[in-house]
Amino acid sequence: MKKLILLSVAALAIISCNKETPTAEKIKTAYIDTSKLLEENNEAKDIEEKYKVKSEEMGRELRAEASKFQSEAASFQQNAMAKGQAWAQAKGAELQKREQELGIKQQAMMQTLQQESGKEMDSLVKRIKDYIKDYGKKNGYDYIYGTGDAATVLYAKDAYDITAAISKELNDKYKGSEKKEEPKAEEKK
Template sequence: MKKSLLIVALAISIVSCNKQTDVKEVKTAYVDTSKLLEEYTEAKDIEAKYKAKSDEMGRELEAEVNRFKSEAANFQKNAQANGQAWAQQKGAELQKREQQLSYAQQAMIQQLQQESGAEMDTLVKGVKKYIKEYGKKEGYAYIYGTGEAVSILYAEDKYDITKDIVKLLNDKYKSAPKTDDKTDVKADAKKEIEALESKK
């Protein structure tokens, strides 16, 4: 009796293994992250903001560099006429000023990199959060990222939702209240130059 029950149980398990089971299709998609950042209006605005800030601060610093070059040219002309003691003192002053200009340039670059990096990090975190919410809302099991940091090697074009995400993010960004960053750029540039002037 036990042997026949075992055979029946084995037969049932074989039959059930042969039946096709219904497998739920997993909904997946991918976003080209490089393209997303190229086409996302907020990312473009951040890039433009820091380019303008860099240009403004660069112009102010360039004016200081031009004044320095003019003084250095005059120094060479007047060195013999004013004597060796004057030339040594003036040469030391010019060398110190050249170092200050170099430090100011490095500080400006570092400041811009830190500020823009912080803003881009915030933007990327926001985009990731948005994609996560989008994925839940639209019923995706997975949304992959491609681009600079590739996380998949192949994806059919029909799974590319980059355009949808870009459009939704741009719509969301356009509807958000705006602030005027132009005054901030000029104020920051002015502060950098004042700091440079005070070091003279």
Template sequence: MKKTIILFALAITFISCNKTTETKEFKTAFIDTTILMEESTEAKDIEAKYKEKAKVMGSQLEAEVAQFKSEAANFRTNAQKNGEAWAQQKGAELQQTEQRLTYAQQAMLQQLQQENAVEMDTLVKGYRKLIKDYGKEKGYDYIYGSGDTSPSILYSKDSYDITKEIIKKINDKYKSAGKKEEPAKEEKK
């Protein structure tokens, strides 16, 4: 008896859900999130900022690495001349320097990754809000995301792709906020 009631309730629920979807057409679209992040001026600016920051921080570390390599080469040359005690002491110092440089490199990379992640999270939150507002403004019932990282659709018609519209809206909003213009693309030779 309980099974019959449960089956009957499920059947009514299924039928009522079908009737709801049959009477209304949904306006849907999708955004290729990979392209969105590749073509967004703000995302490009953040990426360029951290590449430059990594370059600056890396150059400081490279000078220390070059000095370490010079000391290591000098150590190999002078190890036999200066005796075993000197070689052991200098070898221990070089190991400590190498370890310190490795830690410094790891710390630098971790710092850059953390700072970049915070900025990108803020960027993504802003994009989500903009997409939500855009969807309401344009009367969409659903806007899906597709892309390489975590696609949320398996198939859609290309006519539903609103990626370019969203990129334009995002870039226009970013430009109007007084940020940099999109960098000129280099011509291929």
């Protein structure tokens, strides 16, 4: 009886050892240079350009107000002596208040632009991560590592770099979505 139990335990041990466990040679890995991926991403470039244009437009408005303020400040200095100290104090306080308002307005514009562009970039990064996850599953990868700003790989052979393939597919997919949106814009005209 003891021999039978011992034999069955040994058989179970042998069977469980024969289960295939992935070895280093069987694991499929790759890495992506995340910085390069974002630099080459057409959608990211479009987002940057969009907010650059918005920033320039808002900057023009602010520069016009600042120019008007500077001309008033220059005329204030000329009129201060002629109109007296009481007028100078009142006008100086008014100019100081407007200067603060301009500064607050500038900060608010900058903050708005940063928040809006941050949301769009965060959304893009999430879509890219989801795409990489699907790409990894579809192509049978066990691991895909990221390098770049937040490096998680200290060394990798160049043969494992799939940045170019992912970048090309993402840009092709983005081009395809742009083409789908264009007819809608024309219909509205």
